[in-house]
Amino acid sequence: MLPVSESFEYEYRGCDLIYGRGCVGRLGDYLAEHDLDRALIVCGSNVGASDELMEPIQEGLGDRLAGVFDGTTPEKSAEAAFGAIDEMHETDADVLVGIGGGSSLDVARQTSVFAQDGRSLSELREEARNGGVSPPDSNDERPPVIVVPTTFAGADVSDTGSIELLSAAESPTGQPASVGGSAMPIADFADPALFETTPAGALAGSAMNGLDKGIETPYARDANPVSDAAAVHGLRLLSDALPRIADGSDDGEAMDRAVVGSLLVQLDRKISIIHAFGHGFARRYSLQQGSVHAVVAPHVLRYLFEEVDAGRALLAEGFGIDPAGRSDVELGEEIVEAVADVRDALDAPTRLRDLPETREEDLPAIAEFVVDDSPMTRVPTSLEPTAEGIERVLREAW
Incomplete structure (x- = not known):
């Protein structure tokens, strides 16, 4: 460690x-x-x-x-x-x-x-x-x-x-x-x-928003080795520390590591498609962004890995996954599972329908908002997102 x-x-x-x-x-x-x-x-x-x-x-x-x-x-x-x-x-x-x-x-x-x-x-x-x-x-x-x-x-x-x-x-x-x-x-x-004075629920609700800053940077089209280094090390610290904070087993060390990780993932961050999903919901509802991120992040990553490389080797490093002997498909799925594991350890929401105010009939409009959101200019090179494709992701997350 x-x-x-x-x-x-x-x-x-x-x-x-x-x-x-x-x-x-x-x-x-x-x-x-x-x-x-x-x-x-x-x-x-x-x-x-x-x-x-x-x-x-x-x-x-x-x-x-x-x-x-x-x-x-x-x-x-x-x-x-x-x-x-x-x-x-x-x-x-x-x-x-x-x-x-x-x-x-x-x-x-x-x-x-x-x-x-x-x-x-x-x-x-x-x-x-x-x-x-x-x-x-x-x-x-x-x-x-x-x-x-x-x-x-x-x-x-x-x-x-x-x-x-x-x-x-x-x-x-x-x-x-x-x-x-x-x-x-x-x-x-x-x-x-x-x-440590913040209630556990408030910490959990915010954590996925911070974690996703580290996830998004390595696959951004304008990423560079410096931004990658800060993001990957920040993910190492957060993915290890957040579950220990959530389950009450932290003796203070995990909190220290999580706070440093939270700082690192912000340095030269490159927010992209996951944040665009959050912004899409903010155009319709007053929701905590961390809750939206918690639900959509695994689904968005699965969509990305089906279409492009999306920095999966760097993300695997951040989540402590050894890529040896794994195909690209297997590596992508392990990253998705690792993100979901952190989300579940935080007891964060897992379905869009469970978030306050959300309505299934709004999903097409939200998909249009997502496609037009400014962070979408940073999606991985060669990815060509459409409103139809984004809506499919939203319905999988519903």
């Missing part, structure tokens, strides 16, 4: 990755080093009510803690971002600290973006009702963001995200209207001790 460091720091695209148990105790020192004085925490109500989680962060921030906004929700509503903007102004905060899962980290980033955009929430919604919302301008004056992840969604080392302006029912297109801008965090404090 390959070891992981007890702590490390690494700069990635302007974001300082700071890993280690207890590393959030250094938050105040980090702010001081960057001439930042007043931090507003942005999180959800469950996170905000968890003393076990919040106390180490608040102690780490010390007298640089200006306030807490705990109004984020999984829906990533625009109200949450603008509520955080109001709180930022009231507390005179000069830095945002997003804590929690992917939705809270996205809201923290978009709070930073729209704090300097100049448009009000009502103006943005009016644009959405009139057919489209122009993205926010890039603004170097926006407040910096620090993220403190507590789930495996893999949404922390990212500059992307969006907030929902109109629900599907309110939107003139019949689909949720969202808008987002780019804001890379200046630091990511990845503290395994904080992940």
Whole structure:
């Protein structure tokens, strides 16, 4: 078993990755080093009510803690971002600290973006009702963001995200209207001790989203040896650690390995067709992306392996599968089974029909969304996906 460091720091695209148990105790020192004085925490109500989680962060921030906004929700509503903007102004905060899962980290980033955009929430919604919302301008004056992840969604080392302006029912297109801008965090404090405060169900629900970032990178048409190396090692760590966390046999070592793995699969990630499936469902429903990924990943991989190589030798390495003596078909099927095994260990959903709100009659429209989604530009070379082919995969997963 390959070891992981007890702590490390690494700069990635302007974001300082700071890993280690207890590393959030250094938050105040980090702010001081960057001439930042007043931090507003942005999180959800469950996170905000968890003393076990919040106390180490608040102690780490010390007298640089200006306030807490705990109004984020999984829906990533625009109200949450603008509520955080109001709180930022009231507390005179000069830095945002997003804590929690992917939705809270996205809201923290978009709070930073729209704090300097100049448009009000009502103006943005009016644009959405009139057919489209122009993205926010890039603004170097926006407040910096620090993220403190507590789930495996893999949404922390990212500059992307969006907030929902109109629900599907309110939107003139019949689909949720969202808008987002780019804001890379200046630091990511990845503290395994904080992940241990997250309920097992929330960890499991997020894990497949993060795992799939590692799965997708090796078969992306723009993959390279550097992105392959990070993805494969990240898969090694996650595929070993996640089942041990799920079954309660972890003594802390598996959590450390999973957090490092979650960081690795985000570096130079190349999201592709599995994420496009997730986005297709997001165009219709408010669903946790990890749940959609859990259901579709084995089916999508089987579809890929029937059509193209899809980096199966690298994926086999990531899941600890020895390719010796196995045909390409056998190797592909073992990878599919390995992914399903991790999914099942997490007790994640296995059928689309079991997800809230989903309707079988929507599958043709979702297939069209998937084919047109931007990550599909990264599908393996020579793969020519069609809406009909994608719909077949969806019906197999139904």
